[in-house]
Amino acid sequence: MSRSHVVTSTELQSLRDLELVTKSTVDGLRQGLHRSPFHGYSAEFSQYRHYRPGDDLKYVDWKAFARTDRLYTRQFRETTNAAALFVIDISKSMDFGAKFVLARTVAAVLGTLVLDQGDAAGVLAVDDRAHLVPARSGHHHLRVLLSELASLAPGGAASIAEALRRAATILKRRGLVVVLSDLYEDEEAIGQIRRLARMGHDVIVIQTLSRAEVTLDVGGAAEFVDLESGQRLTVQPSAARAAYVDAFNGWLARVEQQLRREGIDYLRLIAGEPLEPALRRFLVGRRGRS
Amino acid sequence: MSIFWTAPAALIGLALLALPIAVHLLARQRIRTLPYPSLRFLRQTQLASFRRRSIQDAALLLCRVAIVAAAALALAGPVFQTAARQAAYAERISRAIVVTRYGGIDREIVERAADGAFVSRIITRLTMADAFAEAERWFDQQPPSAREIVIIGALRRGDLNEADISAISRDIGLRFLPSIVETPSTITMPILARRGDALVAIDRQVRADVDATHVSDGPATAISPDLVRVVASPRDTPLAEAAFGAALDAGVPWANFNQRILIAWDGAGTGALPPNTRVIRMEAPARPSAAADAIREVLRAASPPQPREPVLVGADQLAAWTRPPGAPSPQAPIADEGDRRWLWGAALFLLLFEWRMRRSIGAQVEPATEARVA
Numbered sequence: 001m002s003r004s005h006v007v008t009s010t011e012l013q014s015l016r017d018l019e020l021v022t023k024s025t026v027d028g029l030r031q032g033l034h035r036s037p038f039h040g041y042s043a044e045f046s047q048y049r050h051y052r053p054g055d056d057l058k059y060v061d062w063k064a065f066a067r068t069d070r071l072y073t074r075q076f077r078e079t080t081n082a083a084a085l086f087v088i089d090i091s092k093s094m095d096f097g098a099k100f101v102l103a104r105t106v107a108a109v110l111g112t113l114v115l116d117q118g119d120a121a122g123v124l125a126v127d128d129r130a131h132l133v134p135a136r137s138g139h140h141h142l143r144v145l146l147s148e149l150a151s152l153a154p155g156g157a158a159s160i161a162e163a164l165r166r167a168a169t170i171l172k173r174r175g176l177v178v179v180l181s182d183l184y185e186d187e188e189a190i191g192q193i194r195r196l197a198r199m200g201h202d203v204i205v206i207q208t209l210s211r212a213e214v215t216l217d218v219g220g221a222a223e224f225v226d227l228e229s230g231q232r233l234t235v236q237p238s239a240a241r242a243a244y245v246d247a248f249n250g251w252l253a254r255v256e257q258q259l260r261r262e263g264i265d266y267l268r269l270i271a272g273e274p275l276e277p278a279l280r281r282f283l284v285g286r287r288g289r290s
Numbered sequence: 291m292s293i294f295w296t297a298p299a300a301l302i303g304l305a306l307l308a309l310p311i312a313v314h315l316l317a318r319q320r321i322r323t324l325p326y327p328s329l330r331f332l333r334q335t336q337l338a339s340f341r342r343r344s345i346q347d348a349a350l351l352l353c354r355v356a357i358v359a360a361a362a363l364a365l366a367g368p369v370f371q372t373a374a375r376q377a378a379y380a381e382r383i384s385r386a387i388v389v390t391r392y393g394g395i396d397r398e399i400v401e402r403a404a405d406g407a408f409v410s411r412i413i414t415r416l417t418m419a420d421a422f423a424e425a426e427r428w429f430d431q432q433p434p435s436a437r438e439i440v441i442i443g444a445l446r447r448g449d450l451n452e453a454d455i456s457a458i459s460r461d462i463g464l465r466f467l468p469s470i471v472e473t474p475s476t477i478t479m480p481i482l483a484r485r486g487d488a489l490v491a492i493d494r495q496v497r498a499d500v501d502a503t504h505v506s507d508g509p510a511t512a513i514s515p516d517l518v519r520v521v522a523s524p525r526d527t528p529l530a531e532a533a534f535g536a537a538l539d540a541g542v543p544w545a546n547f548n549q550r551i552l553i554a555w556d557g558a559g560t561g562a563l564p565p566n567t568r569v570i571r572m573e574a575p576a577r578p579s580a581a582a583d584a585i586r587e588v589l590r591a592a593s594p595p596q597p598r599e600p601v602l603v604g605a606d607q608l609a610a611w612t613r614p615p616g617a618p619s620p621q622a623p624i625a626d627e628g629d630r631r632w633l634w635g636a637a638l639f640l641l642l643f644e645w646r647m648r649r650s651i652g653a654q655v656e657p658a659t660e661a662r663v664a
Contacts (some may be wrong), residue, residue, distance in 0.1 A: 184327060220322070224324050224326040225324060226327075226328060235332050
């Protein structure tokens, strides 16, 4: 499966100059762009600490000793590579409009960025079984990643919370977790996201929605069938629209507030709206906060 | 108040009431199914909106049913029989104007006779009886109204008599407009009469003026006394002779003087008859007092037709025959009075109302949105 089936070259090229860096420290095996939990003697100064016998004297700050008459050893932050896991919601509720395609496209774009900057990327989606591509680096892995993304289709019975639960068990080292979902199972999902964050993972939540479900832009009375539960309701959208939009926007605000309170980056994308500016704004902002 | 339908067959159109009901039911059944990610935000609005929609649907259905009903009823042509309309029926007059055949009739009088009539028709027939019968037939085809026959022309005695008048329905009014513009005419009538013991022929001059008839006798010419005789049985001879004399004294219209006439009274034998003799057999009249008239009628019948005596019907007689129109006939065919326009108006109003209602509840599906969602 070529990457063009998942993401267009235009979408990739427009974002190729960006980097997806982690905000928090991550565990890595190789040197990379991301902060390591290990303080060592590298290029980036981190902090002073009191000299302890055995420290390499070349890291003693003699100027500080001259000023304070105390010995301090300079410490440097090590950088490492990161492993990013894209957890994609393939539940039935994603099978509406173009929001699943949007989620897959975003995963492909960000996955390409991650691999391009030398980090590892993997994919996890759960329906009746787990679709897992373990995080690996290297351009040869991009084909595997995109192929797996192309094979995914919404309609699974499992919720995003189940996928997140599995991610928590799979991820052995702290890394980047990108959640792509409509978050309709918000309570469970946010609980799992919070758990991942508290495990030390840098979690990004990207909520993908279709325009029609945001504004209830549906003409004429219809029997609405819940994609998840199969429940049916006969609704006249013109009569229900105002209350629906109020409730929906309130819910979106609550979800965003809950995630931000946990320090989790949140991005809402609407299918059909330009992707590149929204992603660029998000990535640049995230880089600035790191 | 009752309702009369001028085209009751159109009420079959009420069966079309089933159409909007069927459309309503089918539309409800055909409501489309829309898979949607989550109903959690629709739950709060569903009950209210659906109830409102149901009410709006019912109102829309009611409106559509009313449109079809109004149209069907309008096509059936209702006529509301109110008390006011019944009174209006009695107020208006259908007028048959019967014009006699005689003389010149002032056209203006005929036209003026139609003034104020709801409907009118001018009728001219050979006899007044035919004209009256035609007028009644015409009345039977007219909408409910008071009916009146106006007779215009030279109302001569004999042309119009009691029998003709009594044949007309009592509910039909009668009015007479004697209108003679012809110049007075003079008719010469040969009369057989007896002057003394002699039979004479007299040319009687009859001049008919507008208000009176003038009679004057010309010179008398003696004729053979055997020209007209009556024979009867010995028992009846005195009566027959007396009646014969009385008839001749008054004068009998007569033009057939080249033939002998023998009147055989009630089966009397005639014996040997001279040549060129005509025998007229007559029955004895029921009453002796009518014997002279009977003789006169026999002789009148034997003579060739004579010009009718142009005696006009008297003004008193005309006043006696005159009568106002009665109540409209209950059998009169009820015509469309335009009541259907109210129903058409109601249908049009409801049509606009239905259109507004449809717009307000947004019943129309937006295809573009449908495609995008799909």
